[in-house]
Amino acid sequence: MLSKVSNLGLPICALLDEIRAHLADEQNLVLEAPTGAGKTTVVPIALLEEPWLHDRKIIMLQPRRIAAKNAALRMAALINEQIGQTVGYRMRLDTKISAATRLEVVTEGILLRMLQDDPSLSDVGLLIFDEFHERSLDADLGLTLALNARSTFEQDPPLRIMLMSATLGTDELDAFLQTKAIRSEGKLFAVDVHYLGSGKPRERIADRVARAIQNAFMKHPDSSILVFLPGQGEIRQVATQLEVPDRVAIRPLYGDLSLSQQQQAIAPSPQGELKLVLATNIAETSLTIDGVDVVIDSGLERKPQFDPSTGMSRLATVKISQASSVQRKGRAGRLRPGTCYRLWSESEQQQRTTQDEPEIQNADLSSLVLQLFAFGVYHSNELGWLTPPPAGSYEQAQDLLLKLCALERSGSALSLTAHGNAMARISAHPRLAHMLLMGQSAGASESAAHLAAVLSDRDPISQESADMRTSLEYLSGEVPCPSVFRSWQKRTMDLAKQFLRQMPRDTPARLPRPSQNQLTGFLLASAYPDRIARLRHSGGYQLANGRSCEFDKPNALGKSKWLAVAEVGGMAGRRGDMIRSAAPLDPALFETLLAEQVTDSTVVDWDSKTGRFIAERRTSVGALSLSKERLSDVSDEARTEKLIALTREADLSNLPWSDKAVEFRNKVRLMSRLETGWPSLESTELKTTLESWLAPYLLTIKNLSELKKLDLLSALQSLLSWEQQQKLSSELPERFEVPSGSKVKINYSEDPPTLPVKLQEMFGSAESPSVAGGRVHLLVHLLSPAGRPLQVTQDLPSFWSNSYDAVKKEMRGRYPKHPWPDDPTSATPTRFTKHRSKR
DNA sequence: CTCTCCCT
Structure with a gap:
């Protein structure tokens, strides 16, 4: 095997001996090589016969499906074999593996499933993370779990871990893995970089880009041009306002376009026209466009920003990192030297961040936290992380998992429920996994599987109709599915079948079955209880999480008083959020299947005018109030609770601090300075223990004048033991x-x-x-x-x-x-x- | 002026 790749003339071939020698002695390796060095195909094949593998497999992770498949196909060709013999690939719903397979190229999410089946990774000798610099959530989590597997299980010889990364900063990786990177040259052609400056303030990006395109066509009349823009909006603006020569074809390129439209942008033009490709980040890593000599880079990208306080993501337009600008520039030099125009200044380039933030810094962590619990990890700090998950989104994830009944609280500790364990076995977001299990309990497994499948992936129908029921009707064939959506329909149905296979068997339906009209709303509300929405009198909807949102254009759904909203879209900086997909919700469900979402509370308030208490019984779904009822009586407990809350809020200043009480407090302070064992009567401590020392004295207090007569001294004295009280009066x-x-x-x-x-x-x-x-x-x-x-x-x-x-x-x-x-x-x-x- | 990319 080694001899088949050692003389290919690629830059990486010169380093194969060094790589083999390193891995013979050490467990970790960082291989730093730019695109074109040949690392992805050459290195795994060259290592297939190393003695330390002990007949175990090599697993190579790829962030994208196409890349995984291509890598496997190229490697099989290199050793003159069919795919699925020595070399195979594995990804969701698409696997080419046989008993003879020794080298598997898999997508990153597959590693988690492998670890679930075999936490020790006993049949893996080498685990390779390709494109590790992208720092996807799954790659970070996979690395952490693989290192944990190596340290907790006896592997003989131990699992080798190799990170392959683009150039630009591998020092952090070296330090984390305690190794020294091996570096390789690339094989890219030179690209001339021109900085065009930052432009006038407040000028539209599209206008500046359009001007740069005109100039580029004058300077490079025979070149195809690739333009990087942040999003669809800018692409449309540029396309409509730009005038280009006749022999130039404008090709937009972004993820929401159909496969055939994307093909048009990638493939050479049929009449040999030049191409002007207006692309989003999709062209930075996922798709390669041949025949491009000129790149125009707006320097911007759109990124999701997860907000732990709402559990929702919004999009923001941000400046790209230096690493990203290098990647974009490289797209002009794949076959021959090229040119790159950057719409910012050289000094600004120096100020930009070198690397993108790892995804773990700014992502929804609910899936990660559920997986950790399923592996028996109850705190993230039990593991070693290159970048630890941030506390805020970690807590938000725990809260969501509690709400979805995946976790339960016992004392201060959290633990995984049987329901949560079943959720972790389903390969979907925890919200959707919960929905699938709820659907099953209500005898509606199939509908739940369809809905989960639609929500798992890009849904082309949601662009036309925000009503989830439309997508479901096309999917099931109830309404004939237009031919453009056939490939979506097939893939989504395959996904739904996988979900059905992953659900626990022999689970009896324990919930009443909702009616057909209620079904979609019920399922969505199970997955997104925080996005249950009610129409406002003033128009628009309010969500259970407190935020507001509305439809971007008039919609038949907008007549429904209650909605179960699935996806909410919004751009950072804009006020309202948009409802992207939803279904009507029958509020009668709050008394049956959705009763768990309703909180029933007695709210006591202090009427500052009369100095008396009033009580109300309220039912609500999150921030949405369902009913209010004035109660004639206020229970002692409810009143005490409110008084304690008020006292805490007032920092104890509402209590009648008599001279004697103040003196008592000072005496105790004095004693606690002299001896240990005396309680602290400082406000901070007193406030945390109000329930134990103050509450008994509040029981009889029904209004303001009674509070003024409270015997605060006695209450404070109750904090001291009898001996301490004796000692206090004799010593002081x-x-x-x-x-x-x-x-x-x-x-x-x-x-x-x-x-x-x-x-x-x-x-x-x-x-x-x-x-x-x-x-x-x-x-x-x-x-x-x-x-x-x-x-x-x-x-x-x-x-x-x-x-x-x-x-x-x-x-x-x-x-x-x-x-x-x-x-x-x-x-x-x-x-x-x-x-x-x-x- | 109203959604980036990817994946189990």
């Missing part, structure tokens, strides 16, 4: 006996606590007053006979010896009737004047 007494015999109240509302006392009453005291067995020194406020503060000290002896003389001199004249002895430490303390003391 109310009053302190000063030398004169007065019992002076200690002010614990300050920190440190203060002792306001007339100076004369402290005579004879050589020590600073303290509490808590001398651990807390009181801050003595020494007062004049008239009660004016003279001095503040925590160190009385130092006051007597340093400051007393000056105070004495100043005060003796003003208060002559009071004693001002020369030696205060031996004088007799007194509350009175000299005259009264003598008496």
